[in-house]
Amino acid sequence: MSKTSSAIAQRLPDPSTIEGKHRFREFELNDKVFIVTGGAQGLGLALAEALVEAGGHVYCLDIKSEPEQDFHDTKQRLAPQYDGTLHYKQVDVTKHDQLDATISAIADRHCRLDGLIAAAAIQQVEPAISYPYEDVPRMMGINYGGVFLSATICAKQMIKHNTPGSIVLVGSMSGLIANKGLMCSVYNSSKAAVIQLGRNLAMEWGQIVDGKPIRVNVLCPGNIITPMVVQNLKDDPTLKGLWERENMLGRISEPSEYRGAALFMLSNASSFMTGSHLVIDGGYTAW
Known part of the structure:
Protein backbone atom coordinates (compact mmCIF):
# COMPACT_ATOMS: atom_id res chain seq x y z
CA MET A 1 0.00 0.00 0.00
CA SER A 2 1.35 3.44 -0.91
CA LYS A 3 1.95 6.11 1.71
CA THR A 4 -0.99 8.11 0.36
CA SER A 5 -3.34 5.11 0.36
CA SER A 6 -2.28 4.30 3.91
CA ALA A 7 -3.08 7.84 5.05
CA ILE A 8 -6.54 7.69 3.48
CA ALA A 9 -7.24 4.31 5.05
CA GLN A 10 -6.40 5.71 8.49
CA ARG A 11 -9.15 8.30 8.13
CA LEU A 12 -11.85 5.70 7.46
CA PRO A 13 -13.35 3.24 9.97
CA ASP A 14 -11.65 -0.17 10.07
CA PRO A 15 -14.01 -2.55 8.22
CA SER A 16 -13.07 -5.37 10.60
CA THR A 17 -14.59 -3.47 13.53
CA ILE A 18 -17.95 -2.90 11.83
CA GLU A 19 -20.72 -5.39 12.51
CA GLY A 20 -23.39 -6.14 9.92
CA LYS A 21 -23.77 -4.42 6.58
CA HIS A 22 -22.48 -0.87 6.60
CA ARG A 23 -22.48 1.08 3.39
CA PHE A 24 -21.06 4.55 2.95
CA ARG A 25 -19.34 4.37 6.34
CA GLU A 26 -17.34 7.44 5.36
CA PHE A 27 -20.48 9.46 6.11
CA GLU A 28 -20.63 8.27 9.73
CA LEU A 29 -19.85 10.79 12.48
CA ASN A 30 -19.95 8.44 15.45
CA ASP A 31 -18.85 10.20 18.68
CA LYS A 32 -17.41 13.17 16.82
CA GLY A 39 -28.26 26.83 15.45
CA ALA A 40 -31.32 28.01 17.38
CA GLN A 41 -33.58 27.72 14.35
CA GLY A 42 -33.77 27.64 10.57
CA LEU A 43 -30.90 26.38 8.44
CA GLY A 44 -28.45 25.97 11.31
CA LEU A 45 -30.83 23.72 13.23
CA ALA A 46 -31.67 21.64 10.14
CA LEU A 47 -27.97 21.00 9.50
CA ALA A 48 -27.33 20.22 13.17
CA GLU A 49 -30.10 17.62 13.07
CA ALA A 50 -28.37 15.76 10.23
CA LEU A 51 -25.11 15.61 12.18
CA VAL A 52 -26.90 14.14 15.21
CA GLU A 53 -28.55 11.49 13.05
CA ALA A 54 -25.10 10.53 11.74
CA GLY A 55 -23.89 9.99 15.31
CA GLY A 56 -22.35 13.35 16.18
CA HIS A 57 -22.49 15.29 19.42
CA VAL A 58 -23.66 18.70 18.27
CA TYR A 59 -23.58 22.00 20.16
CA CYS A 60 -25.76 24.74 18.70
CA LEU A 61 -24.58 28.24 19.60
CA ASP A 62 -26.81 31.28 19.19
CA ILE A 63 -27.30 34.72 20.68
CA LYS A 64 -30.82 33.89 21.88
CA SER A 65 -31.11 33.18 25.61
CA GLU A 66 -33.36 30.25 24.70
CA PRO A 67 -33.67 28.49 21.34
CA GLU A 68 -36.91 28.42 19.40
CA GLN A 69 -39.47 25.69 20.12
CA ASP A 70 -38.31 23.92 16.96
CA PHE A 71 -35.02 23.21 18.71
CA HIS A 72 -36.71 21.55 21.69
CA ASP A 73 -39.00 19.57 19.39
CA THR A 74 -36.03 18.40 17.33
CA LYS A 75 -34.03 17.39 20.40
CA GLN A 76 -36.96 15.43 21.82
CA ARG A 77 -37.54 13.66 18.51
CA LEU A 78 -33.89 12.72 18.02
CA ALA A 79 -33.08 11.58 21.58
CA PRO A 80 -34.67 8.10 21.54
CA GLN A 81 -33.62 7.26 17.97
CA TYR A 82 -29.96 8.17 17.58
CA ASP A 83 -26.68 7.87 19.44
CA GLY A 84 -25.81 11.48 18.65
CA THR A 85 -26.79 14.31 20.99
CA LEU A 86 -28.03 17.88 20.58
CA HIS A 87 -27.13 20.71 22.97
CA TYR A 88 -27.64 24.48 23.17
CA LYS A 89 -25.38 27.26 24.42
CA GLN A 90 -26.05 30.99 24.37
CA VAL A 91 -23.15 32.92 22.89
CA ASP A 92 -22.48 36.06 20.85
CA VAL A 93 -20.22 35.12 17.94
CA THR A 94 -18.75 38.64 17.86
CA LYS A 95 -17.45 38.39 21.46
CA HIS A 96 -14.07 36.67 21.29
CA ASP A 97 -13.63 35.81 24.97
CA GLN A 98 -17.17 34.51 25.35
CA LEU A 99 -17.00 32.43 22.19
CA ASP A 100 -13.53 31.11 23.00
CA ALA A 101 -14.54 30.07 26.53
CA THR A 102 -17.65 28.27 25.27
CA ILE A 103 -15.93 26.35 22.48
CA SER A 104 -12.89 25.55 24.63
CA ALA A 105 -15.11 24.08 27.36
CA ILE A 106 -16.91 21.88 24.82
CA ALA A 107 -13.67 20.64 23.27
CA ASP A 108 -12.06 20.01 26.67
CA ARG A 109 -15.08 18.08 27.88
CA HIS A 110 -14.85 15.65 24.97
CA CYS A 111 -11.06 15.92 24.45
CA ARG A 112 -11.73 16.62 20.78
CA LEU A 113 -13.39 18.91 18.26
CA ASP A 114 -14.14 17.59 14.79
CA GLY A 115 -16.10 20.23 12.91
CA LEU A 116 -17.88 23.55 12.64
CA ILE A 117 -20.81 24.90 10.71
CA ALA A 118 -20.63 28.70 10.89
CA ALA A 119 -24.20 29.70 10.04
CA ALA A 120 -24.84 32.72 12.28
CA ALA A 121 -25.83 35.75 10.19
CA ILE A 122 -28.22 38.66 9.96
CA GLN A 123 -29.76 40.46 7.01
CA GLN A 124 -30.83 44.05 6.42
CA VAL A 125 -32.73 45.05 3.32
CA GLU A 126 -32.08 48.69 2.48
CA PRO A 127 -31.15 50.61 -0.69
CA ALA A 128 -27.44 51.40 -0.64
CA ILE A 129 -28.02 55.11 -1.03
CA SER A 130 -29.95 55.27 2.25
CA TYR A 131 -28.10 52.52 4.12
CA PRO A 132 -27.02 53.84 7.55
CA TYR A 133 -23.25 53.71 7.67
CA GLU A 134 -23.23 52.66 11.31
CA ASP A 135 -25.09 49.50 10.31
CA VAL A 136 -22.31 48.42 7.95
CA PRO A 137 -19.74 47.40 10.59
CA ARG A 138 -22.48 45.71 12.63
CA MET A 139 -23.48 43.44 9.76
CA MET A 140 -19.91 42.76 8.70
CA GLY A 141 -19.01 42.11 12.33
CA ILE A 142 -21.59 39.32 12.58
CA ASN A 143 -21.68 37.89 9.06
CA TYR A 144 -17.93 38.00 8.46
CA GLY A 145 -16.24 38.69 11.79
CA GLY A 146 -18.34 36.13 13.64
CA VAL A 147 -17.55 33.51 11.01
CA PHE A 148 -13.84 34.34 11.19
CA LEU A 149 -13.79 34.10 14.98
CA SER A 150 -15.76 30.86 15.02
CA ALA A 151 -13.43 29.25 12.49
CA THR A 152 -10.17 30.35 14.09
CA ILE A 153 -11.26 29.42 17.62
CA CYS A 154 -12.41 25.98 16.47
CA ALA A 155 -9.18 25.46 14.53
CA LYS A 156 -7.14 26.19 17.67
CA GLN A 157 -9.08 23.51 19.56
CA MET A 158 -8.61 21.01 16.75
CA ILE A 159 -4.88 21.64 16.92
CA LYS A 160 -4.82 21.45 20.72
CA HIS A 161 -6.61 18.09 20.80
CA ASN A 162 -4.96 16.73 17.64
CA THR A 163 -8.32 16.13 15.98
CA PRO A 164 -8.08 17.93 12.63
CA GLY A 165 -11.53 18.11 11.11
CA SER A 166 -13.71 19.96 8.68
CA ILE A 167 -15.09 23.50 8.78
CA VAL A 168 -18.10 24.63 6.76
CA LEU A 169 -18.70 28.34 6.42
CA VAL A 170 -22.23 29.21 5.34
CA GLY A 171 -22.01 31.69 2.51
CA SER A 172 -24.75 32.24 -0.04
CA MET A 173 -25.37 32.46 -3.74
CA SER A 174 -25.77 36.14 -2.79
CA GLY A 175 -22.00 36.26 -2.42
CA LEU A 176 -21.73 35.49 -6.12
CA ILE A 177 -24.57 37.47 -7.69
CA ALA A 178 -26.94 40.37 -7.04
CA ASN A 179 -30.39 39.05 -6.10
CA LYS A 180 -33.08 40.42 -8.38
CA GLY A 181 -35.52 42.61 -6.51
CA LEU A 182 -33.67 42.48 -3.18
CA MET A 183 -31.62 45.50 -2.13
CA CYS A 184 -29.10 44.17 0.36
CA SER A 185 -25.68 45.25 -0.88
CA VAL A 186 -23.94 44.95 2.48
CA TYR A 187 -25.36 41.50 3.21
CA ASN A 188 -24.29 40.28 -0.23
CA SER A 189 -20.84 41.76 0.30
CA SER A 190 -20.51 39.99 3.63
CA LYS A 191 -21.29 36.66 1.99
CA ALA A 192 -18.75 37.31 -0.76
CA ALA A 193 -16.20 37.93 1.98
CA VAL A 194 -17.07 34.58 3.59
CA ILE A 195 -16.42 32.77 0.30
CA GLN A 196 -13.01 34.40 0.02
CA LEU A 197 -12.29 33.66 3.68
CA GLY A 198 -12.93 29.98 3.05
CA ARG A 199 -10.27 29.84 0.34
CA ASN A 200 -7.66 31.53 2.51
CA LEU A 201 -8.28 29.44 5.64
CA ALA A 202 -8.13 26.28 3.52
CA MET A 203 -4.76 27.40 2.22
CA GLU A 204 -3.39 28.19 5.69
CA TRP A 205 -4.67 25.02 7.34
CA GLY A 206 -4.16 22.47 4.57
CA GLN A 207 -1.40 20.62 6.47
CA ILE A 208 -1.50 22.24 9.88
CA VAL A 209 -1.72 19.25 12.27
CA ASP A 210 1.28 16.99 11.71
CA GLY A 211 0.75 17.23 7.97
CA LYS A 212 -2.99 16.55 8.32
CA PRO A 213 -5.53 19.11 7.15
CA ILE A 214 -8.22 21.14 8.73
CA ARG A 215 -10.44 21.30 5.66
CA VAL A 216 -12.42 24.48 5.02
CA ASN A 217 -15.26 24.81 2.52
CA VAL A 218 -18.19 27.16 1.96
CA LEU A 219 -21.80 26.14 1.49
CA CYS A 220 -23.66 28.61 -0.75
CA PRO A 221 -27.43 28.07 -0.53
CA GLY A 222 -30.00 29.72 -2.72
CA ASN A 223 -33.36 31.06 -1.55
CA ILE A 224 -34.52 29.17 1.55
CA ILE A 225 -37.71 29.42 3.54
CA THR A 226 -36.16 30.53 6.83
CA PRO A 227 -37.48 33.08 9.37
CA MET A 228 -35.27 35.70 7.73
CA VAL A 229 -36.70 35.03 4.25
CA VAL A 230 -40.26 34.78 5.54
CA GLN A 231 -39.84 38.34 6.77
CA ASN A 232 -38.50 39.39 3.36
CA LEU A 233 -41.60 37.96 1.70
CA LYS A 234 -43.87 39.76 4.16
CA ASP A 235 -42.11 43.05 3.50
CA ASP A 236 -42.34 42.60 -0.28
CA PRO A 237 -44.95 40.05 -1.44
CA THR A 238 -43.71 40.30 -5.05
CA LEU A 239 -40.42 38.59 -4.15
CA LYS A 240 -41.88 35.08 -3.86
CA GLY A 241 -43.04 34.93 -7.47
CA LEU A 242 -39.85 36.58 -8.72
CA TRP A 243 -37.56 34.16 -6.89
CA GLU A 244 -39.60 31.16 -7.96
CA ARG A 245 -39.36 32.23 -11.60
CA GLU A 246 -35.61 32.78 -11.32
CA ASN A 247 -35.00 29.27 -9.98
CA MET A 248 -34.82 26.59 -12.66
CA LEU A 249 -36.82 24.32 -10.36
CA GLY A 250 -39.53 26.95 -10.06
CA ARG A 251 -39.66 27.04 -6.26
CA ILE A 252 -37.89 28.15 -3.08
CA SER A 253 -35.95 25.57 -1.06
CA GLU A 254 -36.48 24.22 2.46
CA PRO A 255 -33.68 24.09 5.08
CA SER A 256 -33.82 20.29 5.10
CA GLU A 257 -32.62 20.20 1.48
CA TYR A 258 -29.10 21.13 2.60
CA ARG A 259 -28.69 18.35 5.15
CA GLY A 260 -26.95 15.99 2.75
CA ALA A 261 -24.50 18.65 1.63
CA ALA A 262 -23.53 19.49 5.21
CA LEU A 263 -23.04 15.83 6.12
CA PHE A 264 -20.91 15.30 3.01
CA MET A 265 -18.74 18.35 3.70
CA LEU A 266 -18.16 17.51 7.37
CA SER A 267 -17.55 13.79 6.97
CA ASN A 268 -14.73 11.74 5.48
CA ALA A 269 -16.83 11.44 2.33
CA SER A 270 -15.33 14.79 1.26
CA SER A 271 -11.76 14.01 2.36
CA PHE A 272 -10.20 15.60 -0.76
CA MET A 273 -12.41 18.70 -0.72
CA THR A 274 -11.06 21.96 0.63
CA GLY A 275 -10.98 25.58 -0.52
CA SER A 276 -14.20 25.04 -2.46
CA HIS A 277 -17.62 26.65 -2.43
CA LEU A 278 -20.60 24.41 -3.07
CA VAL A 279 -23.51 26.24 -4.71
CA ILE A 280 -26.98 24.72 -4.21
CA ASP A 281 -29.46 27.24 -5.56
CA GLY A 282 -32.04 25.50 -7.72
CA GLY A 283 -30.24 26.77 -10.80
CA TYR A 284 -30.59 30.46 -9.89
CA THR A 285 -27.00 31.30 -10.85
CA ALA A 286 -26.81 28.92 -13.82
CA TRP A 287 -28.88 30.86 -16.36
Whole structure:
Protein backbone atom coordinates (compact mmCIF):
# COMPACT_ATOMS: atom_id res chain seq x y z
CA MET A 1 0.00 0.00 0.00
CA SER A 2 1.35 3.44 -0.91
CA LYS A 3 1.95 6.11 1.71
CA THR A 4 -0.99 8.11 0.36
CA SER A 5 -3.34 5.11 0.36
CA SER A 6 -2.28 4.30 3.91
CA ALA A 7 -3.08 7.84 5.05
CA ILE A 8 -6.54 7.69 3.48
CA ALA A 9 -7.24 4.31 5.05
CA GLN A 10 -6.40 5.71 8.49
CA ARG A 11 -9.15 8.30 8.13
CA LEU A 12 -11.85 5.70 7.46
CA PRO A 13 -13.35 3.24 9.97
CA ASP A 14 -11.65 -0.17 10.07
CA PRO A 15 -14.01 -2.55 8.22
CA SER A 16 -13.07 -5.37 10.60
CA THR A 17 -14.59 -3.47 13.53
CA ILE A 18 -17.95 -2.90 11.83
CA GLU A 19 -20.72 -5.39 12.51
CA GLY A 20 -23.39 -6.14 9.92
CA LYS A 21 -23.77 -4.42 6.58
CA HIS A 22 -22.48 -0.87 6.60
CA ARG A 23 -22.48 1.08 3.39
CA PHE A 24 -21.06 4.55 2.95
CA ARG A 25 -19.34 4.37 6.34
CA GLU A 26 -17.34 7.44 5.36
CA PHE A 27 -20.48 9.46 6.11
CA GLU A 28 -20.63 8.27 9.73
CA LEU A 29 -19.85 10.79 12.48
CA ASN A 30 -19.95 8.44 15.45
CA ASP A 31 -18.85 10.20 18.68
CA LYS A 32 -17.41 13.17 16.82
CA VAL A 33 -18.03 16.66 18.23
CA PHE A 34 -19.39 19.60 16.25
CA ILE A 35 -20.20 23.27 16.73
CA VAL A 36 -23.05 24.91 14.80
CA THR A 37 -23.39 28.67 15.17
CA GLY A 38 -26.78 30.16 14.41
CA GLY A 39 -28.26 26.83 15.45
CA ALA A 40 -31.32 28.01 17.38
CA GLN A 41 -33.58 27.72 14.35
CA GLY A 42 -33.77 27.64 10.57
CA LEU A 43 -30.90 26.38 8.44
CA GLY A 44 -28.45 25.97 11.31
CA LEU A 45 -30.83 23.72 13.23
CA ALA A 46 -31.67 21.64 10.14
CA LEU A 47 -27.97 21.00 9.50
CA ALA A 48 -27.33 20.22 13.17
CA GLU A 49 -30.10 17.62 13.07
CA ALA A 50 -28.37 15.76 10.23
CA LEU A 51 -25.11 15.61 12.18
CA VAL A 52 -26.90 14.14 15.21
CA GLU A 53 -28.55 11.49 13.05
CA ALA A 54 -25.10 10.53 11.74
CA GLY A 55 -23.89 9.99 15.31
CA GLY A 56 -22.35 13.35 16.18
CA HIS A 57 -22.49 15.29 19.42
CA VAL A 58 -23.66 18.70 18.27
CA TYR A 59 -23.58 22.00 20.16
CA CYS A 60 -25.76 24.74 18.70
CA LEU A 61 -24.58 28.24 19.60
CA ASP A 62 -26.81 31.28 19.19
CA ILE A 63 -27.30 34.72 20.68
CA LYS A 64 -30.82 33.89 21.88
CA SER A 65 -31.11 33.18 25.61
CA GLU A 66 -33.36 30.25 24.70
CA PRO A 67 -33.67 28.49 21.34
CA GLU A 68 -36.91 28.42 19.40
CA GLN A 69 -39.47 25.69 20.12
CA ASP A 70 -38.31 23.92 16.96
CA PHE A 71 -35.02 23.21 18.71
CA HIS A 72 -36.71 21.55 21.69
CA ASP A 73 -39.00 19.57 19.39
CA THR A 74 -36.03 18.40 17.33
CA LYS A 75 -34.03 17.39 20.40
CA GLN A 76 -36.96 15.43 21.82
CA ARG A 77 -37.54 13.66 18.51
CA LEU A 78 -33.89 12.72 18.02
CA ALA A 79 -33.08 11.58 21.58
CA PRO A 80 -34.67 8.10 21.54
CA GLN A 81 -33.62 7.26 17.97
CA TYR A 82 -29.96 8.17 17.58
CA ASP A 83 -26.68 7.87 19.44
CA GLY A 84 -25.81 11.48 18.65
CA THR A 85 -26.79 14.31 20.99
CA LEU A 86 -28.03 17.88 20.58
CA HIS A 87 -27.13 20.71 22.97
CA TYR A 88 -27.64 24.48 23.17
CA LYS A 89 -25.38 27.26 24.42
CA GLN A 90 -26.05 30.99 24.37
CA VAL A 91 -23.15 32.92 22.89
CA ASP A 92 -22.48 36.06 20.85
CA VAL A 93 -20.22 35.12 17.94
CA THR A 94 -18.75 38.64 17.86
CA LYS A 95 -17.45 38.39 21.46
CA HIS A 96 -14.07 36.67 21.29
CA ASP A 97 -13.63 35.81 24.97
CA GLN A 98 -17.17 34.51 25.35
CA LEU A 99 -17.00 32.43 22.19
CA ASP A 100 -13.53 31.11 23.00
CA ALA A 101 -14.54 30.07 26.53
CA THR A 102 -17.65 28.27 25.27
CA ILE A 103 -15.93 26.35 22.48
CA SER A 104 -12.89 25.55 24.63
CA ALA A 105 -15.11 24.08 27.36
CA ILE A 106 -16.91 21.88 24.82
CA ALA A 107 -13.67 20.64 23.27
CA ASP A 108 -12.06 20.01 26.67
CA ARG A 109 -15.08 18.08 27.88
CA HIS A 110 -14.85 15.65 24.97
CA CYS A 111 -11.06 15.92 24.45
CA ARG A 112 -11.73 16.62 20.78
CA LEU A 113 -13.39 18.91 18.26
CA ASP A 114 -14.14 17.59 14.79
CA GLY A 115 -16.10 20.23 12.91
CA LEU A 116 -17.88 23.55 12.64
CA ILE A 117 -20.81 24.90 10.71
CA ALA A 118 -20.63 28.70 10.89
CA ALA A 119 -24.20 29.70 10.04
CA ALA A 120 -24.84 32.72 12.28
CA ALA A 121 -25.83 35.75 10.19
CA ILE A 122 -28.22 38.66 9.96
CA GLN A 123 -29.76 40.46 7.01
CA GLN A 124 -30.83 44.05 6.42
CA VAL A 125 -32.73 45.05 3.32
CA GLU A 126 -32.08 48.69 2.48
CA PRO A 127 -31.15 50.61 -0.69
CA ALA A 128 -27.44 51.40 -0.64
CA ILE A 129 -28.02 55.11 -1.03
CA SER A 130 -29.95 55.27 2.25
CA TYR A 131 -28.10 52.52 4.12
CA PRO A 132 -27.02 53.84 7.55
CA TYR A 133 -23.25 53.71 7.67
CA GLU A 134 -23.23 52.66 11.31
CA ASP A 135 -25.09 49.50 10.31
CA VAL A 136 -22.31 48.42 7.95
CA PRO A 137 -19.74 47.40 10.59
CA ARG A 138 -22.48 45.71 12.63
CA MET A 139 -23.48 43.44 9.76
CA MET A 140 -19.91 42.76 8.70
CA GLY A 141 -19.01 42.11 12.33
CA ILE A 142 -21.59 39.32 12.58
CA ASN A 143 -21.68 37.89 9.06
CA TYR A 144 -17.93 38.00 8.46
CA GLY A 145 -16.24 38.69 11.79
CA GLY A 146 -18.34 36.13 13.64
CA VAL A 147 -17.55 33.51 11.01
CA PHE A 148 -13.84 34.34 11.19
CA LEU A 149 -13.79 34.10 14.98
CA SER A 150 -15.76 30.86 15.02
CA ALA A 151 -13.43 29.25 12.49
CA THR A 152 -10.17 30.35 14.09
CA ILE A 153 -11.26 29.42 17.62
CA CYS A 154 -12.41 25.98 16.47
CA ALA A 155 -9.18 25.46 14.53
CA LYS A 156 -7.14 26.19 17.67
CA GLN A 157 -9.08 23.51 19.56
CA MET A 158 -8.61 21.01 16.75
CA ILE A 159 -4.88 21.64 16.92
CA LYS A 160 -4.82 21.45 20.72
CA HIS A 161 -6.61 18.09 20.80
CA ASN A 162 -4.96 16.73 17.64
CA THR A 163 -8.32 16.13 15.98
CA PRO A 164 -8.08 17.93 12.63
CA GLY A 165 -11.53 18.11 11.11
CA SER A 166 -13.71 19.96 8.68
CA ILE A 167 -15.09 23.50 8.78
CA VAL A 168 -18.10 24.63 6.76
CA LEU A 169 -18.70 28.34 6.42
CA VAL A 170 -22.23 29.21 5.34
CA GLY A 171 -22.01 31.69 2.51
CA SER A 172 -24.75 32.24 -0.04
CA MET A 173 -25.37 32.46 -3.74
CA SER A 174 -25.77 36.14 -2.79
CA GLY A 175 -22.00 36.26 -2.42
CA LEU A 176 -21.73 35.49 -6.12
CA ILE A 177 -24.57 37.47 -7.69
CA ALA A 178 -26.94 40.37 -7.04
CA ASN A 179 -30.39 39.05 -6.10
CA LYS A 180 -33.08 40.42 -8.38
CA GLY A 181 -35.52 42.61 -6.51
CA LEU A 182 -33.67 42.48 -3.18
CA MET A 183 -31.62 45.50 -2.13
CA CYS A 184 -29.10 44.17 0.36
CA SER A 185 -25.68 45.25 -0.88
CA VAL A 186 -23.94 44.95 2.48
CA TYR A 187 -25.36 41.50 3.21
CA ASN A 188 -24.29 40.28 -0.23
CA SER A 189 -20.84 41.76 0.30
CA SER A 190 -20.51 39.99 3.63
CA LYS A 191 -21.29 36.66 1.99
CA ALA A 192 -18.75 37.31 -0.76
CA ALA A 193 -16.20 37.93 1.98
CA VAL A 194 -17.07 34.58 3.59
CA ILE A 195 -16.42 32.77 0.30
CA GLN A 196 -13.01 34.40 0.02
CA LEU A 197 -12.29 33.66 3.68
CA GLY A 198 -12.93 29.98 3.05
CA ARG A 199 -10.27 29.84 0.34
CA ASN A 200 -7.66 31.53 2.51
CA LEU A 201 -8.28 29.44 5.64
CA ALA A 202 -8.13 26.28 3.52
CA MET A 203 -4.76 27.40 2.22
CA GLU A 204 -3.39 28.19 5.69
CA TRP A 205 -4.67 25.02 7.34
CA GLY A 206 -4.16 22.47 4.57
CA GLN A 207 -1.40 20.62 6.47
CA ILE A 208 -1.50 22.24 9.88
CA VAL A 209 -1.72 19.25 12.27
CA ASP A 210 1.28 16.99 11.71
CA GLY A 211 0.75 17.23 7.97
CA LYS A 212 -2.99 16.55 8.32
CA PRO A 213 -5.53 19.11 7.15
CA ILE A 214 -8.22 21.14 8.73
CA ARG A 215 -10.44 21.30 5.66
CA VAL A 216 -12.42 24.48 5.02
CA ASN A 217 -15.26 24.81 2.52
CA VAL A 218 -18.19 27.16 1.96
CA LEU A 219 -21.80 26.14 1.49
CA CYS A 220 -23.66 28.61 -0.75
CA PRO A 221 -27.43 28.07 -0.53
CA GLY A 222 -30.00 29.72 -2.72
CA ASN A 223 -33.36 31.06 -1.55
CA ILE A 224 -34.52 29.17 1.55
CA ILE A 225 -37.71 29.42 3.54
CA THR A 226 -36.16 30.53 6.83
CA PRO A 227 -37.48 33.08 9.37
CA MET A 228 -35.27 35.70 7.73
CA VAL A 229 -36.70 35.03 4.25
CA VAL A 230 -40.26 34.78 5.54
CA GLN A 231 -39.84 38.34 6.77
CA ASN A 232 -38.50 39.39 3.36
CA LEU A 233 -41.60 37.96 1.70
CA LYS A 234 -43.87 39.76 4.16
CA ASP A 235 -42.11 43.05 3.50
CA ASP A 236 -42.34 42.60 -0.28
CA PRO A 237 -44.95 40.05 -1.44
CA THR A 238 -43.71 40.30 -5.05
CA LEU A 239 -40.42 38.59 -4.15
CA LYS A 240 -41.88 35.08 -3.86
CA GLY A 241 -43.04 34.93 -7.47
CA LEU A 242 -39.85 36.58 -8.72
CA TRP A 243 -37.56 34.16 -6.89
CA GLU A 244 -39.60 31.16 -7.96
CA ARG A 245 -39.36 32.23 -11.60
CA GLU A 246 -35.61 32.78 -11.32
CA ASN A 247 -35.00 29.27 -9.98
CA MET A 248 -34.82 26.59 -12.66
CA LEU A 249 -36.82 24.32 -10.36
CA GLY A 250 -39.53 26.95 -10.06
CA ARG A 251 -39.66 27.04 -6.26
CA ILE A 252 -37.89 28.15 -3.08
CA SER A 253 -35.95 25.57 -1.06
CA GLU A 254 -36.48 24.22 2.46
CA PRO A 255 -33.68 24.09 5.08
CA SER A 256 -33.82 20.29 5.10
CA GLU A 257 -32.62 20.20 1.48
CA TYR A 258 -29.10 21.13 2.60
CA ARG A 259 -28.69 18.35 5.15
CA GLY A 260 -26.95 15.99 2.75
CA ALA A 261 -24.50 18.65 1.63
CA ALA A 262 -23.53 19.49 5.21
CA LEU A 263 -23.04 15.83 6.12
CA PHE A 264 -20.91 15.30 3.01
CA MET A 265 -18.74 18.35 3.70
CA LEU A 266 -18.16 17.51 7.37
CA SER A 267 -17.55 13.79 6.97
CA ASN A 268 -14.73 11.74 5.48
CA ALA A 269 -16.83 11.44 2.33
CA SER A 270 -15.33 14.79 1.26
CA SER A 271 -11.76 14.01 2.36
CA PHE A 272 -10.20 15.60 -0.76
CA MET A 273 -12.41 18.70 -0.72
CA THR A 274 -11.06 21.96 0.63
CA GLY A 275 -10.98 25.58 -0.52
CA SER A 276 -14.20 25.04 -2.46
CA HIS A 277 -17.62 26.65 -2.43
CA LEU A 278 -20.60 24.41 -3.07
CA VAL A 279 -23.51 26.24 -4.71
CA ILE A 280 -26.98 24.72 -4.21
CA ASP A 281 -29.46 27.24 -5.56
CA GLY A 282 -32.04 25.50 -7.72
CA GLY A 283 -30.24 26.77 -10.80
CA TYR A 284 -30.59 30.46 -9.89
CA THR A 285 -27.00 31.30 -10.85
CA ALA A 286 -26.81 28.92 -13.82
CA TRP A 287 -28.88 30.86 -16.36
